[in-house]
Amino acid sequence: MTHVLDDLEARGLVAHSTDRDALRAELSEGPITYYVGFDPTAPSLHIGNLLQILTARRLQLAGHKPLLLVGGSTGLIGDPKEAGERVMNTKETVADWVNRIASQVSRFVDLDGANGATIVNNLDWTAGLSTIDYLRDIGKHFPVNRMLARDVVSSRLESGISYTEFSYVLLQSMDYLELHRRHGCVLQTGGSDQWGNITAGVELIRRADGDKVHALATPLITKADGTKFGKTESGTVWLDPELMSPYAFYQSWIQAEDSKVVEYLRQFTFLELHEIARVEAEHVQKPGLRAAQRRLAAEVTTLVHGAEETAAAELAARALFGRAELEDLPEATLAAALREAGAVDLLAADQPTIVDALVATGLADSKSAARRAVGEGGAYVNNERVTDPELVLAGDLLLHGSWAVLRKGKRSISGVSVS
RNA sequence: GGCAGGUUGCCCGAGUGGCCAAAGGGAUCUGACUGUAAAUCAGACGGCUCAGCCUACGCAGGUUCGAACCCUGCACCUGCCA
Incomplete structure (x- = not known):
């Protein structure tokens, strides 16, 4: 041994x-x-x-x-x-x-x-x-x-x-x-x-x-740019699910840089070294598949939050980032994925606009920032780019009559339920 | 206790009466390219009922048509002297 x-x-x-x-x-x-x-x-x-x-x-x-x-x-x-x-x-x-x-x-x-x-x-x-x-x-x-x-x-x-x-x-x-x-x-x-x-x-x-x-x-664990590991744009990566949802925790790992993901696998998982070598070989072959990141995220999230939470986080990631058409997702799956990713309830009577929704979900810090995001072409509803900041979330925009998948940029996703 | 210097937006840092929401850099965000990666290039980066308005340059007050910039007081920090 x-x-x-x-x-x-x-x-x-x-x-x-x-x-x-x-x-x-x-x-x-x-x-x-x-x-x-x-x-x-x-x-x-x-x-x-x-x-x-x-x-x-x-x-x-x-x-x-x-x-x-x-x-x-x-x-x-x-x-x-x-x-x-x-x-x-x-x-x-x-x-x-x-x-x-x-x-x-x-x-x-x-x-x-x-x-x-x-x-x-x-x-x-x-x-x-x-x-x-x-x-x-x-x-x-x-x-x-x-x-x-x-x-x-x-x-x-x-x-x-x-x-x-x-x-x-x-x-x-x-x-x-x-x-x-x-x-x-x-x-x-x-x-x-x-x-x-x-x-x-x-x-x-x-x-x-x-x-x-x-x-x-x-050693001090660093990111590819040399800065301290453990901080995302939004702050510290906490272990307590009250401070950071298992979904967000999972996301922080899946976004690991190519140049660091294998190191993290060795340091943060109990996978055998030969197994990590196998994952690495696969990763070097086809980095675009992000198999190493998926494995890392799954392993660490399981250690910290358990298998059940990990499955939910994976499901949400697959549903929201996957290639499948959002319209094709059953309501239960979509709702679960959005709840996992973080969803906000809005009242249809308020005629919430895309700007309102970006602020309500926390994807934007202020209405100015939300308008800016729309202006920059960085706001999406159900994977469709939105260009009108006054767009009201209602009618056909809502999946299954009430849900909308809100995205800012390529990796920040949040759900909205309008009722 | 005395003398000198300092306090600017998330951070560093320029600005010393109007052209200042404030140079430049970093961080961050978005776009292009893409793979929820990196690099590169481009743009954004106080708020709002957004072609205008409001709030901001340590705090309070004053001078001025007008102040981040001048004056007074206060607080805090740094250095030198005691």
Whole structure:
């Protein structure tokens, strides 16, 4: 069987690691305990976090025991980022997000069995910590000159950084130390942007307890243009269906660039590498079929939202983007597809125009933008380009007497039900 | 506390009394080409009851026929000095 570290490397999931041979040996010797942390900075995790969850899952499948940490305390402090000081959220908000994220994260791992995952919250060991103990036991191990040299910190020295955020690295390091002591945790994984925080923890454990532990970082996932992956035009790709519908989630994957889709298959799915190679061969032959994108979207959407939601998203995509004439679709199929894609109810009595509908569905931000879209030839009703901004959605335009498929550009689709 | 500089549309950034809804770049959107891909080219890119009107250049007030641009006060940011 392939060594889990080889699998991670082959999938392009290893950007940095501490002593790789030592880590390899330790992973081979028997089950180890490792951890990955998630800070509650929003009510939901996003696909950047998903990569970390899936990496943790891969290690669990190899027999190791995951500790999934939710940052009840670190979320109150805020990891410094280059953009500038974070706005602090209230304790109530953070506590709420902690619960949401804990339940989100637990769906991706096994909680039972010998190597069942444990969800931990760092608030448990920091809430009651006295300032004096913190400064004596933890602070003493952190030379400020070294802290200042860290990239994020030095980049913030001009614009300013609060003592609160400056201290963040101590809390995360303390987490690793605590989990090492409580659970024998010897590996922390995370994104490469966390590398500094993670190795600071490794260092703390060496200084405080004299133990050698490991760190493993995944690379920053980027889009073809080099920008950070995980954002669409409309924002972050969330895992919570309340924040992003399974249909929209599916769409965000199906729109993956040709040059990136195979990488994503390796990083975000559990497909065997030889299977991915087969998909790649097909993709190289006929990229126009977008088979790799379809496979990617189906696999990841199933992981996050389940088979049923994925089937619905696929059906909607096929119906709305397919070659079939919309008129030929049975009403039930059309209605289901449009509800899935996001549909809005309008009143026939209001004589809604194409402009009104574009705004109501959110395809356009304002009436001006909607008029502009029509003027540019970028607005379509039932796949027919519309040129008159005053066109009223009524009569023969409506499929089965009430439905209209509204499209702006080539990939933004929304439904309208007029009654 | 003193001195100097700054605060412009989603972001960066020009503009220093009328020709400014505001140069240029980025991001974004649309079209052509296409495959719900990329690249390229072209156009758009505050709002509205849209050939006109309204709102906008940190906030409040003032000067002026007219202010993003001048004056006063306030807030915040940066640098230098204490």
